[in-house]
Amino acid sequence: MKSNRQALAWGMIASSVWGAFAQECTTSGGLWNFTSQASVDLVTHNCTILNGDVTVSPSYSGSLTLNNITNITGEIYYYQNQTVDLTSVDLPDLLYAGAVDIENTPSLTRLSAPKVTEVPDGVMVVIIANSSALVEFEFPELVDTNGVILFANISSVDLTSLESTQFVSMAGTGDGIALDFPSLREVGMLDLVLSFSSFSAPLLETIGTSEGLATGDGILLWSSGDPVDISFPKLTYVAGNIQLSENINSLSVPLLTTAATTTNTSEGGMAIYPAIPFTVDFTSLANASSILLDGNISSALFPVLETVDYIEITSTLPFNCSSYDAVQARAETTAFADKWFCNSTYTNTTSTTTKATKSDAGRPVPVGVGLSGCVVAAMVGLLGLSLW
Numbered sequence: 149m150k151s152n153r154q155a156l157a158w159g160m161i162a163s164s165v166w167g168a169f170a171q172e173c174t175t176s177g178g179l180w181n182f183t184s185q186a187s188v189d190l191v192t193h194n195c196t197i198l199n200g201d202v203t204v205s206p207s208y209s210g211s212l213t214l215n216n217i218t219n220i221t222g223e224i225y226y227y228q229n230q231t232v233d234l235t236s237v238d239l240p241d242l243l244y245a246g247a248v249d250i251e252n253t254p255s256l257t258r259l260s261a262p263k264v265t266e267v268p269d270g271v272m273v274v275i276i277a278n279s280s281a282l283v284e285f286e287f288p289e290l291v292d293t294n295g296v297i298l299f300a301n302i303s304s305v306d307l308t309s310l311e312s313t314q315f316v317s318m319a320g321t322g323d324g325i326a327l328d329f330p331s332l333r334e335v336g337m338l339d340l341v342l343s344f345s346s347f348s349a350p351l352l353e354t355i356g357t358s359e360g361l362a363t364g365d366g367i368l369l370w371s372s373g374d375p376v377d378i379s380f381p382k383l384t385y386v387a388g389n390i391q392l393s394e395n396i397n398s399l400s401v402p403l404l405t406t407a408a409t410t411t412n413t414s415e416g417g418m419a420i421y422p423a424i425p426f427t428v429d430f431t432s433l434a435n436a437s438s439i440l441l442d443g444n445i446s447s448a449l450f451p452v453l454e455t456v457d458y459i460e461i462t463s464t465l466p467f468n469c470s471s472y473d474a475v476q477a478r479a480e481t482t483a484f485a486d487k488w489f490c491n492s493t494y495t496n497t498t499s500t501t502t503k504a505t506k507s508d509a510g511r512p513v514p515v516g517v518g519l520s521g522c523v524v525a526a527m528v529g530l531l532g533l534s535l536w
């Protein structure tokens with residue numbers, strides 16, 4: 149007679165070094181489908197390694213804590229259509245999981261895996277409901293993962309050890325959170341559409357050089373919070389778009405030499421739409437595909453620019469376009485001489501200072517900037533296309 153209870157098969161591997169046991173457990177069908185914390189505890193009392201996938205039933209309620217479990221060989225997930233009243237997910241002993249994918253959990257306030265170092269197929273939290281709950285996201289030891297996606301309102305993010313990943317995408321309102329990526333060296337794409345109060349990525353050198361990235365990848369930063377300064381002190385290379393919008397004071401990219409040259413520039417490039425007076429100094433930028441600066445641009449310098457497909461600067465502030473004569477003269481040695489456009493639309497003067505340009509036929513269409521909803525939709529689309 150079959151019982152509904154999960155059949156546990158035991159494998160005991162003595163670890164002479166630690167004097168402890170690794171207990172590997174398997175279940176029929178390879179799916180641990182828990183209905184309550186009590187049913188979880190029955191398993192975690194005897195197991196350290198769970199073979200297969202871990203999920204909860206839609207009737208699960210409250211917190212989920214997997215004590216003792218160091219390895220989930222498959223995925224820990226919830227992605228039924230129905231929402232589940234899961235309030236927190238704690239994985240205190242976990243070192244490894246194939247993937248972490250928590251969706252449709254409007255009450256979720258925490259996803260925490262303080263020891264996990266490796267999640268090869270990525271980590272994802274998607275709150276598919278109008279949840280005002282703020283999620284604390286804690287993966288301080290995570291070094292390597294395919295990607296991190298948070299579509300949620302976020303109270304804090306800890307990705308202190310993350311060094312390399314295909315993408316980091318976050319969209320939600322957040323609450324003026326600090327976004328720090330102290331260990332990040334390379335990322336395929338960095339999309340952050342939320343309210344952040346500070347940002348740092350001190351070691352980030354390259355964006356978008358990994359294989360298999362779609363056009364439009366690169367940097368997208370859209371902050372609805374207080375004005376923030378964005379600095380990438382080590383960034384040298386961006387393959388893809390750089391798109392900044394809304395409340396960003398300044399962009400510092402002192403070592404950036406190359407931007408957006410490997411994508412089809414008809415579909416993107418660099419697009420910056422500041423709502424507040426914005427300064428940028430592309431001190432080292434030599435080669436770029438397209439550059440759009442539109443809005444409250446107070447200063448934008450390109451001292452060493454060599455080649456560019458298209459530049460358009462439209463400032464709502466008094467802006468001296470003749471400051472680009474020298475840059476333009478240099479660029480006129482390239483095939484893109486007719487792709488320069490500078491226009492101050494500041495209205496307190498009798499004359500606008502206008503520089504050059506024949507047509508804007510080559511004007512690239514920026515991807516997904518401006519409306520957060522569109523950005524989220526684009527990101528979800530991207531998720532479907534390139535992740536799972």
Ligand SMILES: *[C@@H]1O[C@H](CO)[C@@H](O)[C@H](O)[C@H]1NC(C)=O
Pocket residue numbers: 189192193194215216
């Ligand atoms: C963790 O495993 C140990 C050893 O098997 C056990 O004594 C303890 O109760 C387990 N903890 C939980 C929360 O199940």
Ligand SMILES: *[C@@H]1O[C@H](CO)[C@@H](O)[C@H](O)[C@H]1NC(C)=O
Pocket residue numbers: 156190191193194
């Ligand atoms: C866990 O192990 C104990 C003895 O070590 C056993 O009595 C108990 O039935 C086991 N629990 C499960 C769910 O198999």
Ligand SMILES: *[C@@H]1O[C@H](CO)[C@@H](O)[C@H](O)[C@H]1NC(C)=O
Pocket residue numbers: 181183203204205206
């Ligand atoms: C888990 O079990 C519940 C019933 O308790 C069921 O509704 C749900 O579909 C199961 N989940 C999966 C992924 O099979």
Ligand SMILES: *[C@@H]1O[C@H](CO)[C@@H](O)[C@H](O)[C@H]1NC(C)=O
Pocket residue numbers: 218219220221243244
């Ligand atoms: C966890 O399990 C996976 C899959 O079996 C294995 O590749 C990995 O090495 C294990 N990790 C740890 C820390 O036990």
Ligand SMILES: *[C@@H]1O[C@H](CO)[C@@H](O)[C@H](O)[C@H]1NC(C)=O
Pocket residue numbers: 229
């Ligand atoms: C889940 O919802 C989507 C969209 O509402 C629907 O297309 C799909 O058929 C649903 N799947 C299941 C298993 O109910």
Ligand SMILES: *[C@@H]1O[C@H](CO)[C@@H](O)[C@H](O)[C@H]1NC(C)=O
Pocket residue numbers: 276277278
């Ligand atoms: C979210 O709220 C909006 C407006 O209040 C409503 O139209 C929409 O159906 C809600 N969505 C969900 C998934 O509850």
Ligand SMILES: *[C@@H]1O[C@H](CO)[C@@H](O)[C@H](O)[C@H]1NC(C)=O
Pocket residue numbers: 275276277278279280299300301319320321
């Ligand atoms: C974030 O919160 C706002 C309002 O509090 C809500 O409208 C929005 O749907 C929430 N977003 C998510 C992803 O839950």
Ligand SMILES: *[C@@H]1O[C@H](CO)[C@@H](O)[C@H](O)[C@H]1NC(C)=O
Pocket residue numbers: 412413414415
């Ligand atoms: C670039 O993209 C545009 C618009 O999608 C397309 O018409 C054009 O053929 C593409 N060019 C190349 C070289 O792929």
Ligand SMILES: *[C@@H]1O[C@H](CO)[C@@H](O)[C@H](O)[C@H]1NC(C)=O
Pocket residue numbers: 422423424425442443444464
């Ligand atoms: C520029 O900033 C001023 C005030 O700082 C604001 O009123 C105006 O709307 C901004 N322009 C744009 C295009 O965001």
Ligand SMILES: *[C@@H]1O[C@H](CO)[C@@H](O)[C@H](O)[C@H]1NC(C)=O
Pocket residue numbers: 405406434435454455
């Ligand atoms: C810019 O591009 C030109 C032509 O492809 C190349 O010779 C030069 O080295 C590039 N400059 C930098 C700083 O990458």
Ligand SMILES: *[C@@H]1O[C@H](CO)[C@@H](O)[C@H](O)[C@H]1NC(C)=O
Pocket residue numbers: 462491492493502
């Ligand atoms: C400058 O921008 C304004 C507002 O977009 C536009 O009306 C004007 O025609 C532009 N000037 C030139 C020379 O394109």
Ligand SMILES: *[C@@H]1O[C@H](CO)[C@@H](O)[C@H](O)[C@H]1NC(C)=O
Pocket residue numbers: 496
């Ligand atoms: C507009 O121009 C007048 C006269 O030059 C000057 O007094 C005033 O400060 C200007 N206003 C702004 C907002 O720049």
